Amino acid sequence: MTDPHPFQDLASVDALLKDALGPYRRVVLAVSGGVDSMALMALVARWVKAGLAPNGLIIDVATVDHGLRAEAAREADWVAEQARAAGFAHATLVWRAEKPLASVQERAREARYALLVAHARAVGAGAVVTALTSDDQAETFLMRLGRGSGLDGLAGMASVRALLPDGSVELVRPLLGVPKAAAAAVLRESGGTWLEDPSNDRSEFERVRLRQAAAHLSALGLSNDKLALSARRLARARVALDTMTEERIETLVALNSGVFASFSREAWRGEPAEVRIRILARLLGAFGGAAKPARLSQVEALEAAMTRDDRPMAQTLGGCIVSQGRTTLRLYREPPPVAAPPVPLEVGQEILWDWRFRIRYEPGVGEGDGEGDAPDAPVVVRALGLAAYATLRDKFRLNDRPPARAAAGLPAIWSADRIIAVPPLADRLPSDARFSAEFIGLKRKVR
Numbered sequence: 001m002t003d004p005h006p007f008q009d010l011a012s013v014d015a016l017l018k019d020a021l022g023p024y025r026r027v028v029l030a031v032s033g034g035v036d037s038m039a040l041m042a043l044v045a046r047w048v049k050a051g052l053a054p055n056g057l058i059i060d061v062a063t064v065d066h067g068l069r070a071e072a073a074r075e076a077d078w079v080a081e082q083a084r085a086a087g088f089a090h091a092t093l094v095w096r097a098e099k100p101l102a103s104v105q106e107r108a109r110e111a112r113y114a115l116l117v118a119h120a121r122a123v124g125a126g127a128v129v130t131a132l133t134s135d136d137q138a139e140t141f142l143m144r145l146g147r148g149s150g151l152d153g154l155a156g157m158a159s160v161r162a163l164l165p166d167g168s169v170e171l172v173r174p175l176l177g178v179p180k181a182a183a184a185a186v187l188r189e190s191g192g193t194w195l196e197d198p199s200n201d202r203s204e205f206e207r208v209r210l211r212q213a214a215a216h217l218s219a220l221g222l223s224n225d226k227l228a229l230s231a232r233r234l235a236r237a238r239v240a241l242d243t244m245t246e247e248r249i250e251t252l253v254a255l256n257s258g259v260f261a262s263f264s265r266e267a268w269r270g271e272p273a274e275v276r277i278r279i280l281a282r283l284l285g286a287f288g289g290a291a292k293p294a295r296l297s298q299v300e301a302l303e304a305a306m307t308r309d310d311r312p313m314a315q316t317l318g319g320c321i322v323s324q325g326r327t328t329l330r331l332y333r334e335p336p337p338v339a340a341p342p343v344p345l346e347v348g349q350e351i352l353w354d355w356r357f358r359i360r361y362e363p364g365v366g367e368g369d370g371e372g373d374a375p376d377a378p379v380v381v382r383a384l385g386l387a388a389y390a391t392l393r394d395k396f397r398l399n400d401r402p403p404a405r406a407a408a409g410l411p412a413i414w415s416a417d418r419i420i421a422v423p424p425l426a427d428r429l430p431s432d433a434r435f436s437a438e439f440i441g442l443k444r445k446v447r
Helices: 010-021 035-049 072-085 104-123 134-146 180-190 206-212 214-219 224-252 265-269 273-287 296-308 386-395 404-408
Strands: 026-030 058-065 089-094 127-129 160-162 170-172 261-264 313-317 320-324 328-333 350-353 357-361 379-383 411-415 418-421 435-439
Touching (some): 010 127, 026 035, 026 104, 035 058, 035 180, 058 072, 058 104, 089 104, 134 180, 134 206, 134 224, 206 214, 224 273, 261 265, 261 273, 265 328, 273 296, 273 320, 273 328, 296 313, 296 320, 328 404, 357 411, 386 418
Parallel strands (some): 026 058, 058 089, 127 170
Antiparallel strands (some): 160 170, 261 328, 313 320, 350 357, 357 435, 379 411, 411 418
């Protein structure tokens, strides 16, 4: 079994935290007041006090008040006192939106991460650090097993994953390999305390029911440490398959600067079914932007239809259009049915657009071929659209026009009703060099 007391010396604390927090200049510890998060804060405080933390690392603490219980505000104040006593700045983040009547835990989790990411960006932190343990990993494994999850789901939670598609804020879970018993031991040995969340006793929540059944499951050989071990082994297999998928995408797929993906139908069909599914899922995630991700069952159904049917076809999934021609497969962002609000873009500013492109307005860069006149109104970024694309068709070089619907979903630079530039098409159209677009869809990091 896993050692329940791995933090009896500073060397073990340093080994854990330096690897997890060392890559960042600033981090936000998410501390609810429960035993795990208070143990995490105690470990980090001990690490800092011993002078082992990297020089210049800034550590903040944040507590989310979901507004679901009357005691939540008082509990956040208590955490703030504990954080300040440990030498950390603290912020309470309040979920002020109208509360849901169903799927409360799921909606609260989404709100929690949205608040933590916004706070991290506001203070310039590169990571949100949570205290999930190997017991949480085991529970996640069982929950996903009950839903029929595939390898990716059963591989459990990653120790690090991107919270924003460009990787500017990551989620770090340094205690995923540590049992909950070790967290409690840390606090007991240091004389610390924690708060008990009454929702941990509410059996209508799936995770609570699993905790209540833990002793019975362990008697059947399904102990948390063995379940977490299975998740780690499956994660190892997932990394291998992900690496293979990335290599096959690099070999088979033309990304066309993020305008659309194209690849040989014959070459794609020559891959194993699991790799075909993963290529589709990876490209849907990359080109689908901020759209709701496709479910695994939907990707499996699409792969089966494309493998079974030789006829040309087109389907929409995950915010994308996937078209199958006689020899070539194409995948690109579905044009939005309703125009999204324009996003202002100032000189020298960089924005993330639709989770697909990093758009930048460079100051003092020379103009392009006739498209570089000074804007006569504030510059904004919004989708090109089919009507505007039609006005540009004659400017493309012969046989170099992208699919119309793929172009319609691209970010364009507008000044009033005038198109200044379409940065993703800079290699196909006369362009204004002040504006650039980097496709980041395939750069989402999971470790």
